[in-house]
Amino acid sequence: MTKKSTKSTAKAAAPAPAEVSKMNKTQLVEQVAEQTNLTKKQADEAISAMLDIVVGALKEGKNVGLPGLGTLSVKETAARTGVKPGTTEKIQIPAGKKVAFKVATTLKGTL
Structure with missing residues (x-):
């Protein structure tokens, strides 16, 4: 009886790709409303106004700094x-x- 060499053919398990999740505007509005004690309608209006201001500033060629998050700029x-x-x-x-x-x-x- 001869012994066959057993090579490990199992490949190293690749880590599973992290599940990509996305927060949509509705979820953002809900969280802002919870943390600020605003109504959902007020939170939605505040977020919409902020986004309009950011987009307007970018259209004018301005950089927009968001403290703790980063800076948006036009290139x-x-x-x-x-x-x-x-x-x-x-x-x-x-x-x-x-x-x-x-x-x-x-x-x-x-x-």
Whole structure:
């Protein structure tokens, strides 16, 4: 009787991907209402007003600092040549703008 070498063919278990969850506006409104003793309607109006102000400031090209969270800013993108998906046709992508977010160091340290 000969002994066969048994190599472990089991691969190291890869960690399961973290379940991605998302907080929607309704859930945000509920939590703000609970923590501030505002009604849900008042909390919704306050959050909507804040978001309108942030969007307005970004449209004007201003940076928006959110203490403890980070900074939103508008960045210019350069015109460039790209390739059309599914074909090899080269296309010209025009210059534009994008919103960038830089995480606050205090938040980065706690994640």
